[in-house]
Amino acid sequence: MTLTPGPAQKETRKTGPLPAGHPRVAPPKVGVMLVNLGTPDGTDFTSMRRYLREFLSDKRVIEWPRALWYPILYGIVLNTRPKKSGAAYDKIWNRERNESPLRTFTRAQAEKLAHALQSHDQVLVDWAMRYGQPSIESVIERLTAAGCDRIVMFPLYPQYSATTTATVNDAFFKVLMKKRWMPATRTVPAYHDEPVYIDALARSIETHLATLDFEPETVIASYHGIPQSYFRAGDPYHCHCQKTTRLLRERLGWDEKRLMTCFQSRFGPEEWLQPYTDKTVERLASDGMKSIAVFNPGFVSDCLETLEEIAGEAGEIFHEAGGKNFTHIPCLNDSAEGMAVIEAMVRRELSGWI
The missing domain is CATH 3.40.50.1400 (Rossmann fold)
Structure with missing residues (x-):
């Protein structure tokens, strides 16, 4: 996805005074990442197997000992479930875009959030998937390359569970662990009672x-x-x-x-x-x-x-x-009601940064 900043306006956050002759420093940006569970790239056996392998290998999702679970996963599940899951996905597939509805809606949510925040031109909105593409790592790289030294990461789960919110946080911080220059970060908490x-x-x-x-x-x-x-x-x-x-x-x-x-x-x-x-x-x-x-x-x-x-x-x-x-x-999706929730949670975590 292309990063979606708003129209050019005066920056609200400055880089501070620079010595004479110092090269120009681009004003810092604030990134917002919407992250959902994930989606296969297609309904074929290979795509489904790749997606299910990543998903079902997550220790947060399946907590059984690996010595017990992996023989089942690789010996049975990944040889039988991809075909069944692919047939199920085929029933709901967005054929116009050749993608799952989850990818369609998550992209739309990011685009509408970017529009809602367009008065803050230092904010860049992007979206990622915990399993599948676009990966959390690729989006972090995109945001930091665009100058984001602060990132708000939003796991799109109203109710907290280690199997969902926690594993998104795991993946997010695992990527940051590899960075010499880490952005400041905030994660959006559960909002089940907001x-x-x-x-x-x-x-x-x-x-x-x-x-x-x-x-x-x-x-x-x-x-x-x-x-x-x-x-x-x-x-x-x-x-x-x-x-x-x-x-x-x-x-x-x-x-x-x-x-x-x-x-x-x-x-x-x-x-x-x-x-x-x-x-x-x-x-x-x-x-x-x-x-x-x-x-x-x-x-x-x-x-x-x-x-x-x-x-x-x-x-x-x-x-x-x-x-x-x-x-x-239907779920809230990218409806006006659904976007009001996402925008409210993001604006609260952006407080003090914009």
Whole structure:
């Protein structure tokens, strides 16, 4: 991605007085990096295998001992899962741009944030992926080469987990460890209970429900799951998810039956956070519920887990179990509500730097 500064204006941060005859020093810049999980470059077997190898080799994601996990990963998973995952990605692929929706939305978020910050011409906005391209390292190199001696790095995860926020931070600082001249840095913390985020979710739900010709009896907040063992080890993710839902209930004036919390996308033999989204959707339909809505407050952008797993698979499960009306409420993506959240979090961390 090309760096996107705003129009030329007077610099607000100076380099300080220079001795007579000193070569001109370019005014320092402030970089802003939006970082999301990642995406394969294509839906073919090779691209999927490359992406899954990087993702599933991360010790933050799979905490099993390497001696136990690697024979499974390289002997089974990377020989079978790429084809299945590629077929799933193919259902949601952005064919116009030949890329995944996550890449499309993350780029759009960076471009719109750059526009929102255009009055600060010393700010450069870019975006990266934890797994896949553009890599965190390539974007750091691009920002520092452009003169950024300060960087705000924003892991795009509302709820903190070691499997998401922490691994982005790991990768970011690992790159900086190799630099002799390191930029000053700030990382954006979790924002699961920020009023601007809760309000954006509430308004997106209200707007979507207003377009329907039916009234959902229940709305499910479906978060990506993590193994129970990670939660017991001290990961705050479960608590953050529960707080987001609770605050959203208060904002919407709903009770626990009207707005439920569930967890999706489990992997492997371990027990994960419950209740499981797919099992809950099936149970609700089997119990006679005819109309539900599902949304994904833990995802900043629509991706495989929201478009294929929820909008697609969860809808099929509900209908096959006897349900009638199913709707998936889109993520905030690069909507006005979603950008208000991103801009608010970034402006807070830029305070004192611009």
